Amino acid sequence: MAKILIHDEYVKSPDKLIKLCPFNAIEYMDSKLSINSGCKMCKLCVKQAPEIFEFVEAQIRGIHKEEWKGVAVYMDHVEGNIHPVSFELIGKARALAEKINHPVHAVLMGSHMEHAAEQILKYGVDEVFLYDDVALENFRIEPYAACFEDYILAHKPSIVLVGGTTIGRSLAPRLAARFRTGLTADCTFLDVQENTDLDQIRPAFGGNIMAHIHTPNHRPQFATVRYKIFDAPEMIKTPFGKITKCTLDQSLLKSQIDVLEVHAKEKSESIEDAEVIVVVGSAFKKKEDLNMAFKLADLLDARVASTRPLIEKGWMDAKLQIGLSGRTVRPKLIITCGVSGSVQFVAGMKGADQIMAINIDKEASIFNTAHYAIVGDIYEVLPKLIERIENERA
Amino acid sequence: MEILVCIKQVPGTTQVEIDAVTGVLKRDGVASKMNPYDLYALESAMILKEKYGATVNVMTMGPAQAERIIKEAFMMGADRGAILSDRKFAGSDVWATAYTLAQGTRKFCKPDVIICGKMTTDGDTAQVGPEMAEFLDMPHIANVLKIIEVTDAHITVEMDMPQTVEVARVKFPCLITVEKGIFQPRLPSYKLKKATAHFNIQYFALKDLEDQDEMKYGLNGSPTQVKRIFPPIGNDAHEIWEGNSDILTHQIFESLMRSKFI
Ligand SMILES: Cc1cc2nc3c(=O)[nH]c(=O)nc-3n(C[C@H](O)[C@H](O)[C@H](O)COP(=O)(O)OP(=O)(O)OC[C@H]3O[C@@H](n4cnc5c(N)ncnc54)[C@H](O)[C@@H]3O)c2cc1C
Ligand SMILES: Nc1ncnc2c1ncn2[C@@H]1O[C@H](COP(=O)(O)O)[C@@H](O)[C@H]1O
Numbered sequence: 270m271a272k273i274l275i276h277d278e279y280v281k282s283p284d285k286l287i288k289l290c291p292f293n294a295i296e297y298m299d300s301k302l303s304i305n306s307g308c309k310m311c312k313l314c315v316k317q318a319p320e321i322f323e324f325v326e327a328q329i330r331g332i333h334k335e336e337w338k339g340v341a342v343y344m345d346h347v348e349g350n351i352h353p354v355s356f357e358l359i360g361k362a363r364a365l366a367e368k369i370n371h372p373v374h375a376v377l378m379g380s381h382m383e384h385a386a387e388q389i390l391k392y393g394v395d396e397v398f399l400y401d402d403v404a405l406e407n408f409r410i411e412p413y414a415a416c417f418e419d420y421i422l423a424h425k426p427s428i429v430l431v432g433g434t435t436i437g438r439s440l441a442p443r444l445a446a447r448f449r450t451g452l453t454a455d456c457t458f459l460d461v462q463e464n465t466d467l468d469q470i471r472p473a474f475g476g477n478i479m480a481h482i483h484t485p486n487h488r489p490q491f492a493t494v495r496y497k498i499f500d501a502p503e504m505i506k507t508p509f510g511k512i513t514k515c516t517l518d519q520s521l522l523k524s525q526i527d528v529l530e531v532h533a534k535e536k537s538e539s540i541e542d543a544e545v546i547v548v549v550g551s552a553f554k555k556k557e558d559l560n561m562a563f564k565l566a567d568l569l570d571a572r573v574a575s576t577r578p579l580i581e582k583g584w585m586d587a588k589l590q591i592g593l594s595g596r597t598v599r600p601k602l603i604i605t606c607g608v609s610g611s612v613q614f615v616a617g618m619k620g621a622d623q624i625m626a627i628n629i630d631k632e633a634s635i636f637n638t639a640h641y642a643i644v645g646d647i648y649e650v651l652p653k654l655i656e657r658i659e660n661e662r663a
Numbered sequence: 664m665e666i667l668v669c670i671k672q673v674p675g676t677t678q679v680e681i682d683a684v685t686g687v688l689k690r691d692g693v694a695s696k697m698n699p700y701d702l703y704a705l706e707s708a709m710i711l712k713e714k715y716g717a718t719v720n721v722m723t724m725g726p727a728q729a730e731r732i733i734k735e736a737f738m739m740g741a742d743r744g745a746i747l748s749d750r751k752f753a754g755s756d757v758w759a760t761a762y763t764l765a766q767g768t769r770k771f772c773k774p775d776v777i778i779c780g781k782m783t784t785d786g787d788t789a790q791v792g793p794e795m796a797e798f799l800d801m802p803h804i805a806n807v808l809k810i811i812e813v814t815d816a817h818i819t820v821e822m823d824m825p826q827t828v829e830v831a832r833v834k835f836p837c838l839i840t841v842e843k844g845i846f847q848p849r850l851p852s853y854k855l856k857k858a859t860a861h862f863n864i865q866y867f868a869l870k871d872l873e874d875q876d877e878m879k880y881g882l883n884g885s886p887t888q889v890k891r892i893f894p895p896i897g898n899d900a901h902e903i904w905e906g907n908s909d910i911l912t913h914q915i916f917e918s919l920m921r922s923k924f925i
Contacts (some may be wrong), residue, residue: 272753272754272882294753296726305748305753306725306752306753309889352825435805435806439793439805442761442790442794443793443794446762446794450886451758451885452788454757473892478892484886485888525834527831529832531828568925569919625915645904654915657912657913658919
């Protein structure tokens, strides 16, 4: 049985040892150290105090990895409109499949899906497995899981990639539990070894730690990946793959769930949830000029936020203020436009993954924080950038 | 109605850092706390209790100190509490955690609705709920935005879908995971603290569960293994772009394209 052994006889300062664990899983009671159920087997303790903590390997459960062949992608869609993350995953699946000489499969379920299935072939998959039935019109967990299970039982894929959408994150765990196998959520890096083991890297602890995870003794290996992590492949002119229609007994397509209504989604108003933010600062001379920022934000699917002075002027809503006395944001991208970069402002946004700052003054302190310091006039750069993106879209 | 809420104790901060060279963890000694997302699950249960009448059971898998969060739940209005605690649960990944919770549920109560938080701040997977539903053979709805109505046999909710919001009615028993913001969580009350001080907390170890196969719990029951953990590679780009606005526009545009914002 795999575990971490503790050599109590060498323990000198238990307080220090307890602190080695980020998950508070090391306990000291009755002058004995022990490991509680908070343990995630990250083995940091083993690494840092090898004289005390020893990792003992589990006996390996025998599986025949060679019986599992194929890299499968779940095709996420709403009413036949495939979510772009699924195409990105086809690109990744192809790269993995080539290394281990496996086929790439797409698994599609829904109602009236022929057109979508044809479209998928253009992204270069070997086979689309299509479950087309009116019972599959809306996403409901039991029938969707039943189709997926049917595919896995019939074709035994080694790797299954699922988009990290609300559907994918609901469906993938259901299947992983059913097949008694591992699922790694929100992977940001995937590679495969010759023995078909999938190397998965994902952020943990709110992105403060990266974890390298594998599933050595179970198949299939499930991973979910969010949108815009990998690149979608180029479309091919002459698809080589085929569509295989699959059917399932109606009794397996039953659900305890009735979908009563479907409506369009309201956009979240809060800047804390935004992945991309455009910030307006005091450089805007008139309230109307803010339209440049709103237009850019529209094109980037971003939210507009503000420094404090514009709130004080009454141009922007107080809920949109970033900073010490406003909100703290951590978007993927923030573009500040005419913001000086006071400490109070920077306190609320320095954790952004990518910071682009446009300021006319080369000495502006925002440039100390920015990854890309753009020395320029917002009244020139913003209109040109908007035009450039609009041309690209046209 | 019988409700079960799954809650977890998590480290008080996610601001942990690993030294890139020594691999040593740097953190300040902030105590553990209830997973903030589970407060929304608890609040949802309390609202249902007030509106329709219900027994609210809370359960956690964790060390004995997790008692703190069970007591906190009592102070918000929970009626019964259980802790699944055993050294043999150490090293559980999602599969083993969900399996243990499902086994614990069978021993602890007979819920019509199980409510989980959207995710934990330390595990951060949002998968435990759906996996648990699978083991208990009940339907689940993840990412619930709103609870609309409860009848004798159904709960009707709004679920968050990739491009839409759907209203769905699901039969009991079922499991839902709720989004943050579904309700504003109440504060623990001092009055309830006194009133619930004598409440018992039930403890379950592996020997108390139906399935006692050790290969399904803790590290042995975990299909995924952590190979190593390491600090994230930060964005340490620091470029200064100068020139006329055409050049700047071109540079910004290319950069946005490269990082897929356009
Ligand atoms: C206790 C306290 C709390 C505070 N909390 C906050 C807070 O939460 N959030 C907050 O934002 N502020 C806060 N402040 C205010 C803060 O100190 C700054 O005054 C504020 O952030 C400055 O906003 P700004 O950058 O928009 O304006 P400015 O500092 O006036 O900067 C404008 C910038 O625009 C540039 N510029 C001008 N014209 C152009 C052009 N045409 N093109 C490009 N660039 C141009 C200038 O070079 C300048 O750098 C707080 C202050 C205090 C004392
Ligand atoms: N150890 C645990 N004990 C009780 N509930 C848990 C535990 N781990 C996860 N959960 C529940 O599952 C949800 C999702 O957790 P996670 O999959 O870790 O992000 C949490 O919000 C809790 O409701």
